[in-house]
Structures are given as C-alpha cells and as structure tokens.
Amino acid sequence: MTRDEIIKLLETVGAIRTGHFELSSGRHSATYIQCALVLQHPQHAEKLGSAIAAMFKDHHVSCVASPALGGLIIGHEVARGLGVRAIFVERDRSGQMALRRGFELKPGEKTLVIEDVWTTGGSTRETIGVVEQEGGLAVASGAIIDRSGGRLELNVPAKALLELDVPSYEPDECPQCRAGDTASRPGSRFQRAQH
Numbered sequence: 001m002t003r004d005e006i007i008k009l010l011e012t013v014g015a016i017r018t019g020h021f022e023l024s025s026g027r028h029s030a031t032y033i034q035c036a037l038v039l040q041h042p043q044h045a046e047k048l049g050s051a052i053a054a055m056f057k058d059h060h061v062s063c064v065a066s067p068a069l070g071g072l073i074i075g076h077e078v079a080r081g082l083g084v085r086a087i088f089v090e091r092d093r094s095g096q097m098a099l100r101r102g103f104e105l106k107p108g109e110k111t112l113v114i115e116d117v118w119t120t121g122g123s124t125r126e127t128i129g130v131v132e133q134e135g136g137l138a139v140a141s142g143a144i145i146d147r148s149g150g151r152l153e154l155n156v157p158a159k160a161l162l163e164l165d166v167p168s169y170e171p172d173e174c175p176q177c178r179a180g181d182t183a184s185r186p187g188s189r190f191q192r193a194q195h
C-alpha cells in the first residue's frame, strides 16, 4: 500500500479526522487518530496487517507479540500475513505487563512486536521487556502509525506503515482556540473528516 492509499483508507473510515479536538490527554489537536475505527473492518485489518508483515518478512520471526488492547487485532493480522502465531501481553493484577493465558515463548524465539499507534512507544517498550523476560528474542517492532514525531526510542529496529507529524497544544496555547473555535471530544461526538 502506498502512503496515500493508507491515509485515504484511514480517513474514509474516520480513523484519521481533521478538525479541532480535545484529546484524552487534555491537549488540543487538529488531527484525531483512532485505529480501532479501521480495525473494526476485518478486510481493512487484514490488508494493513499484510502490508506490515511485508516490511518484516526478512526477520524470519516465528511469533508476533502485541500489547493489549490496541495492538491485539493488528498483531493478529500481521501474524496471519507472516504465517506465524500471535500472542499478546496484558496487565496483571499488580498492573505489570505480563504474558498470561498460558502463552509461552521458546528460548531465543524470534519475535516481532506490533502496536497500532506509537505516541511515545511506551507499551511497545514494555512488550519488548516481557518478551525478553520470558526468554524470547524481540528482533523488530512495527506499527500502523508512528505519531511520535521522530522521538520513538526502541532498542530494536522499528518501522511504521505511516509516519504522521501531529502537533498538539495545551488549551491555552491552541491556535484554533485563540481563533475563537471550540474543541470537540472525538470519543463522544463523531465528526466526519472533511474529504
């Protein structure tokens, strides 16, 4: 998939929207990203998974690991594309990321870590930590969107299908607020992208 095809798909389903938004962090942005809105369509999820799988086929992994919940569906589809299994890490009762449900890694098993969106990459870093703690070998990491603005720091090779530079502002510094516009909360009110 080309960059334009990916952007068009994400905009068509409302997974990328333009407007004036109050994000869950409280910051304001002209762009809202919610990958669940594209991954709710299995045919789109499969296509994106296949495109990510193609970027990592030379790593010859035998497992894909993802942080729940955001990475779960796309991790599964990347694994489908690579013909390997997909496992996920999730928080245990103490709040630590862990492998549960009987998931196991073989000693030194080459594993690809997949996430939906990188903002800081924190969940991906935690997942890499769990893979290594469980005896596996995290060899690379992929995502649908990297919105870190080049600030992603992972200790494995990392590549996203789409890199987006998405500025956000504290409300009192937001250019759209200064222009007299009111931000909306995208999680509670749907605003279709103007395309």
Ligand SMILES: [Zn+2]
Residues within 6 Å of the ligand: 020, 028, 029, 171, 174, 175, 176, 177, 178, 182, 183
């Ligand atoms: Zn604003």
